Amino acid sequence: MKPSFEFAAGLEPWESKPNVYFLQVPSDVGASVKEIPTPPRGFGSIAVEVTIGTTTWNTSIFPISSEGDSFFLPVKMAVRRAEGLELGDVAEVTIQLV
Template sequence: MRFEFTAPLWEWSSQANWYFVTVPEAASEDIREIPRPPRGFGSVRVRVTVGGSTWSTSVFPDSTVGCYVLPVKKAVRTAEGLVAGGDVPVSLTVLNL
């Protein structure tokens, strides 16, 4: 299952230098409904493309917003010129369906 969306990059206030993009509510609901084996912290394995960067990671449920959040590592932020508050175009594919 593949999702495409644009959302702002934000820094986690509890842990400096950790940056995330929030997966939109509709996509988060669809991801939540996909049957799969349970993983730690409710994570879901994904492959992500932002600009010319593609990597594998996991999205994690965020109970404060009710959506999944996608961590964006420093190498990607640097390569793609991403800054906190800026919009990030994301292509996200759920792995291991």
């Protein structure tokens, strides 16, 4: 089983696409993720299984080039609705590398 990481982050809009929301993976978690060998993927993304509340889904985290070890985690509308998340809400997140 691959490692998992827990963190809390606020839901933010994507600047160029305000209907797309994401959570920023903290740099300490991102640094730990980067230390684990993963198969190469487009845009430097890393495949993860995410759990927020009672919702679990598979997606990818993407590096934030201006933030060093940080990644962003897109949060689709179905998850936001299921968990009652709105802009600015803080979510408790578990990511597991897949």
